[in-house]
Amino acid sequence: MTDAIRPLIAGNWKMNGLKAGIAEFEAMVAGASGVAARADLLVCPPATLIAAFAEKARSSKMLAVGAQDCHVKASGANTGDLSAEMLADAGASAIIVGHSERRADHGETDVLVRLKVEAVWRARLTAIVCIGETLHQRDAGQTLDVCRGQLSVSLPDGARSNNLVVAYEPVWAIGTGLTPNAGDIEQIHRFIRELLTARLSGEGARIRILYGGSVKPSNARELMAVANVNGALVGGASLKAADFLAIAAGCP
Numbered sequence: 001m002t003d004a005i006r007p008l009i010a011g012n013w014k015m016n017g018l019k020a021g022i023a024e025f026e027a028m029v030a031g032a033s034g035v036a037a038r039a040d041l042l043v044c045p046p047a048t049l050i051a052a053f054a055e056k057a058r059s060s061k062m063l064a065v066g067a068q069d070c071h072v073k074a075s076g077a078n079t080g081d082l083s084a085e086m087l088a089d090a091g092a093s094a095i096i097v098g099h100s101e102r103r104a105d106h107g108e109t110d111v112l113v114r115l116k117v118e119a120v121w122r123a124r125l126t127a128i129v130c131i132g133e134t135l136h137q138r139d140a141g142q143t144l145d146v147c148r149g150q151l152s153v154s155l156p157d158g159a160r161s162n163n164l165v166v167a168y169e170p171v172w173a174i175g176t177g178l179t180p181n182a183g184d185i186e187q188i189h190r191f192i193r194e195l196l197t198a199r200l201s202g203e204g205a206r207i208r209i210l211y212g213g214s215v216k217p218s219n220a221r222e223l224m225a226v227a228n229v230n231g232a233l234v235g236g237a238s239l240k241a242a243d244f245l246a247i248a249a250g251c252p
Contacts, residue, residue: 007039007224008165008208008231009248010128011238012068012096017045025053027241032062035248039231043238044068044096047082054091066094066128069102072115074122084116084123094126096233098154100171110153118156121163128165128233129154130212131192135172143170144191151195159196161206167233168192173213175235182226185211189228217243220250 013021025043032041044066045053054065067090071081084095097120098113113129120127131150133143147168155164168188173179180188189209196204211223212233223229231251237243 005206005208005230007248007251008042008210009039009244009251010042010066010094010096010165010167010210010231010233011044011244012099012212012233012235013043013045013049013239014068014101014235015046016239017049019049019052021045021049021239022052022056024239024241025049026056028244029057029060029063031241031245032060035245035251036062038251039248040064041244041248042066042094043244044092044094047087047090050087050090050092057091064093065091066096066126067092068096068099070095070097070116070119070123072112072119074119084119084125088123088125092125094128094165095120096128096130096167098130098150100130100132100169100174104171110150113150113154114156117154117164121156121158126163126165128167128210130167130169130233132169132171132213138170138172143188147188147192148195151192152199155199159200159207160203161208165208165210166192166196167210167212169212169233175214177214179214179219179223182222185223185229186226189226193228215247217246217250220247224251 041063067087070084097116117127133146208230210233215232216237
């Protein structure tokens with residue numbers, strides 16, 4: 001891990017969580033002070049819970065709330081969609097865009113992801129841009145080419161360390177219990193860092209690169225110790241306060 005970059009542990013609750021989940025979030029808020037020295041904390045619940053979570057987190061200042069997706073427009077006749085401005089108004093400080101599940105289930109392209117990043121910035125929020133290869137692409141030796149292509153097209157000009165986070169998520173590792181070995185992760189994160197630095201110079205050296213894909217308390221310390229891993233995008237383990245906080249505790 002680069003010492004100058006403060007880690008971020010971001011929880012993606014995906015399509016999980018009812019109002020009863022506020023109690024679990026309250027436990028995260030209560031425990032945040034115990035890990036605040038190690039990492040920034042962010043929880044991205046379903047949109048139905050953003051306002052309630054943001055209200056609970058307001059007094060803490062140690063745990064932020066984000067969203068899982070947004071529309072490219074600020075407003076309009078787009079039934080069922082939410083703009084970045086609406087999510088900001090509800091209390092979100094960051095928005096995940098380009099997650100592999102959105103790319104696969106909704107056919108989102110790199111071009112659309114770039115437009116969503118621009119929308120996130122328009123609302124003055126931080127964009128968490130997800131990239132990563134499928135198992136077929138990995139087996140074909142295409143991991144670096146896939147990451148290069150996704151990052152180059154998905155990332156607009158104007159990226160800075162205070163408005164962009166990159167999350168590398170090997171699609172084949174999400175929710176499977178499988179993770180690449182530390183050497184593979186180090187190689188890919190170094191490659192992403194080189195791409196960011198080549199394009200953005202000093203800003204690229206400061207942008208946080210998260211690892212995502214079956215991150216849990218039992219492997220967090222090992223993963224967070226890998227060079228250029230500046231935190232984690234956590235799925236299932238972020239639904240439980242004890243697990244989420246334990247992952248943050250694994251940051252050096």
